[in-house]
Amino acid sequence: MTHTFVETNGVRLHVVQAGPETGPLVVLLHGFPEFWYGWKAQIDTLAEAGFWVWAPDQRGYNLSDKPRNVADYALDTLVSDVIGLIDAADRQKAVVVGHDWGAAVAWWTAVSYPERVDRLVALNVPHPVVMQRFARRDPGQLRRSWYIGFFQVPWLPEKLLSWQKGRLLARVLRSSSEPGTFSDADLEHYQTAWNQPGAVRSMINWYRAAIRDPTSRRSSIRVTVPTLLIWGVMDQFLKRDMAQASIDLCDDGRVVFLPTTHWVQHEQPERVGELIKEEGGEEKGTSSC
Known part of the structure; x- marks a missing residue:
């Protein structure tokens, strides 16, 4: 893996790269x-399959x-980062x-710039329009999304999530995943990231912006x-019903359900890596079914 910084859309993003630049x-x-x-767990797998992998720390x-x-x-700004x-x-x-x-x-990104996306692979989050519909109208999803409302409160969420260098966040990861998914060493890496100056505030601002700065209107929301x-069908935060509703907005889409929690790429790393390889087209980028 190579660590580098890339200027895009007015910000400087840290990016981990791996694999052949010709892939x-x-x-x-x-x-x-x-x-x-x-x-x-997926970076090396994809690099060894011939892909040029870019894994950024997203802004914030x-x-x-x-x-x-x-x-x-x-969200429109975050999409522009990806295009950059x-x-x-x-x-x-x-x-x-x-x-x-x-x-x-x-x-x-796929809705806004389909000409820039070869293939889309989404893990455990629905199409944004489906998420909006369920978050507003479905009582079960409303209960699961309670924290989004809490994150709109000034300064208090930052205080709680910064408590003891991210101890609460570490508890959330462990309590919402299968036992052993996140090791002590993993959580040390996460706590280092969370304690970067301004990180917790910025992470929460993603949720605030989702409410305060809705996306610009698109001519079509289809993918x-x-x-x-x-x-992962044992997701504590998001209802499974949203998966098929999202695929219904795709011209060429399919869903694969796995017996995991929300943290699907951690709990079934090999399976997720293989699915991404298959969808992206192994080795030379040829598509496979």
Whole structure:
């Protein structure tokens, strides 16, 4: 793995790269409260299969820039970061893969710039429009999404999540995953990332921007690029019903359900790596079914 920094869309992003530069580009987008390290089990697998892997710390996380304004974390802005990364790689297209918030960014990148996305792989987050519908109308999802409302409160969420250098966040990861998913060594890496100056504030600002700065209107919300949705069926935060509703908005989509929690790429790392390889097209980027 090579660690580098890339200027894109007015910010400087820390990016971990691996694999041959001549291979098809794969961009791996982490979610909350992770950073590039969340893909550690898939980076080498994809690089060895011939892909050129870029795994950024998205804006606000770990070693990347952390703008102060909530508006700096609007979904349209986050999508522009991804397009800037593809441009920096001197590529027209990339296979875009995302988990959690990274999946929301990946979905909206495919909606907004289908000509720049070769294939889309989303993990355990639905199409953003489906998420909005369920979060507003479905009582079960409303209960599961309670923390989004809490994150709108000024300063208090930052205080709680910063408590004892991220001890509460570490508890959330462990309590919402299968036993042994996150080791003590893993959590040390996460706590180092969370304690970067301004990181917790910026991570929460993603949720604030989702409410305060809605996406600009699109002519169509359909996803026209080939799409794979990987969904851990024991997710405590998101209802399984949203998976098929998301695929219904895809011209060429399929969903694979796995017996995991929300942290699917951690609990079934080999299976997830293989699914991404298959969807992206192994070795030379040829598509496979």
